Every structure is written in C-alpha cells, then in structure tokens.
Amino acid sequence: MYRSLLGGGFADLRRMPSEVIFDEPKCTVHHYEPTADPDPDALPVLLIPPMAATPVCFDLRRGCSMVEFLLDTGRPTYLVDYGDISTLRDQDLGLEFWIDTVLPDAIASVLADSGASGVHLVGWCLGGILEMFTAAAHPDLPIVSVTSVASPFDFGQVKVLGPVRIMEDLTNGVLTTGLVRVLGGIPGRLNGLIYRWLDPVKQIKKPLLQLQSRDDPDTLAQIEAVDVLMDTMEAYPGRSISQIYHSLIRTNRFSEGRLVLKGGRVVELGEVTVPVMAIAGTGDLFFAPPASAHHVATLLTKSPSVRLETAPGGHLGVLSGRSARDTTWRYVEEFLADHDVA
Numbered sequence: 001m002y003r004s005l006l007g008g009g010f011a012d013l014r015r016m017p018s019e020v021i022f023d024e025p026k027c028t029v030h031h032y033e034p035t036a037d038p039d040p041d042a043l044p045v046l047l048i049p050p051m052a053a054t055p056v057c058f059d060l061r062r063g064c065s066m067v068e069f070l071l072d073t074g075r076p077t078y079l080v081d082y083g084d085i086s087t088l089r090d091q092d093l094g095l096e097f098w099i100d101t102v103l104p105d106a107i108a109s110v111l112a113d114s115g116a117s118g119v120h121l122v123g124w125c126l127g128g129i130l131e132m133f134t135a136a137a138h139p140d141l142p143i144v145s146v147t148s149v150a151s152p153f154d155f156g157q158v159k160v161l162g163p164v165r166i167m168e169d170l171t172n173g174v175l176t177t178g179l180v181r182v183l184g185g186i187p188g189r190l191n192g193l194i195y196r197w198l199d200p201v202k203q204i205k206k207p208l209l210q211l212q213s214r215d216d217p218d219t220l221a222q223i224e225a226v227d228v229l230m231d232t233m234e235a236y237p238g239r240s241i242s243q244i245y246h247s248l249i250r251t252n253r254f255s256e257g258r259l260v261l262k263g264g265r266v267v268e269l270g271e272v273t274v275p276v277m278a279i280a281g282t283g284d285l286f287f288a289p290p291a292s293a294h295h296v297a298t299l300l301t302k303s304p305s306v307r308l309e310t311a312p313g314g315h316l317g318v319l320s321g322r323s324a325r326d327t328t329w330r331y332v333e334e335f336l337a338d339h340d341v342a
Helices: 002-006 066-072 095-114 126-137 159-171 174-183 188-197 200-212 217-231 238-250 290-298 328-338
Strands: 018-024 027-032 045-048 059-061 077-081 119-124 143-149 258-260 266-268 276-281 306-311
Touching: 018 095, 027 095, 045 066, 045 095, 045 126, 059 066, 059 217, 066 077, 066 328, 077 095, 095 119, 095 126, 095 238, 119 126, 126 143, 126 266, 143 328, 188 200, 188 217, 200 217, 238 258, 276 290, 276 328, 290 306, 306 328
Parallel strands: 045 077, 045 119, 119 143, 143 276, 276 306
Antiparallel strands: 018 027, 027 077, 258 266
C-alpha cells in the first residue's frame, strides 16, 4: 500500500543487530550488540514477547525501539524468540511449557552469556503474564525484577469483552472451544485480523489518516511498522489458548492471581518475591486498560515493592509508540537501575 499509493516505504525497519546465544525449540535467545559503552553496574534485561507477536514488538522501527533505547543506556539487552508456532505441530503446548521450560532456559542462557548474577525481566502483553507466573513458580531463579507492559490481570475490566462473555454463556463456551479444537489454536493470520479489528473505527479511518498524513512521514512510518508487525504475527497453540480462554476470559478466575496448569497444579502470584512494575497505556481500551493492568498490585502480597505507571498509547503504542521514549522506556530504565543489585 505504502509503495503503490505513497511512493515507497517510510519506516526504517532495520532490526538492531544481535547474535544467537541459545537455540532450542521455541526458545531462541538473542543478545543485542552494544551501541554504547557498557554500564558496569547494569544487570542484563531479558525482553519477553507474547506468543503471537514476533520480537518486532520490542524493535518496531528505528526511533521506536525499546531495544535501541536500552542499548543506548549501556544495558546488556537480550530477547527470547519463540520462532514459528504451528497450530498443527504445537497445539499441545500449554502455558506450563513457557513457564517451566522456555523462560527458565532463556534466563539461564542470559546468565551464562553475561556472567551476571541476576537478570531483569520485561514482558509485553501475555509476555508480562508469563514472566510473572514464572517468577511465582520458580522462586529459585535469579530474577532481580519483573516489569509488565500492557499486561491484563483482570479481564473483568475489559469492557469490550462483555458481549463475548454473554455469547459464551449462552453457548456454554462451545463456540470458542470447538473452534480451537478444529483449528488447533488460533492461526497467526487470524491473530493479526483480530488485533486490527477489535478497534473497527480505527481501521475504517485508517485510509483517511494515511491520506491526511501524506506530508507527515513519521506518522506514515509508524503505521507502516505496525502493519509489518500485524502481518507477521504467529499462532497461539491450542492448549495455551484454551488455558487463556478459560482462566482469563470465560471465568476470569485469573483475576484472583491463580493459574491452573497441567495436572491441576496451581501457581499463585502471591508467591512473587521480587520488585514489580506494571505499566498501562492510557488508550489501551481493548486489551489491558489501566484498571486491568494495575490489578496485579492487589495480587502481589509478597513482593517487596510494586510500582504502577501509566503512559500514553494503546496496547502497542504504550510499548513502541512515538511517546514511549519519554515515558514507558524511561520508567523501565529507572526501575531497572533502582534494582540493579542481585
């Protein structure tokens, strides 16, 4: 669209250079090349995307990249990449696979590569939920702090899901569970469509915004970069999306800080014993509104400190929007620096 209607791409989509330090199924860990002199006091940070989103979410485009920002502060920066997720091959992978295997392995690889005694975790959306429950399930892991960005911890606060719950109650959940069984999960292309059209007004107005912004290359660059992310989304495995659906959406028992995993094993956020920060987007109405993202503070009964922040932007904008540099990213770096003691 950008090339045909507007004469070429506007976004600088070069990814920050990195090397792979660990590579196992669904767990490829990247170490980003430093861009500034290393801060000798800065412990490494591991960035954790949700299943459906590629690592592009943390490195959207030059100038709107949390990775780029963290590197410029001199902090060792790593990211875990789940790679290709198939609704056929991977449909039996549940949340326990990420909580018990993927994230612990990623953390171990960061420590081995950096030689550090501890690591900070920063997760976006479901990535923030996974890291939080990993910290709760494995208190022996050398996690120094946990930061969630736009992570919903109370789906009762997500008002747009009200009609969905009514429909699910009327069908006793058969519609969604049946669809997941047939598809083996939610395919990546469908995830991209769902994300886009949860805000139909925005999508309908998008062509007009592009035309009105034809003399504003930065706005066009942001639209283009977001489209690239949406077009490259991965799938949710069947078992994982079923757990998410039943715990977060169907019953909202997740708001009690409890997650039931395979075999009836229960993990509780009340077991998190490290400092936590939760950042919410003021414009995030469809996924993690502030009341939902900040609800986690009521669940972290053993955390020594919980910091709550809000920043401009919607679900993705709060992480990688044009104002994130002066808000979200600065909150993150301040929080990490305050807890750079393992």
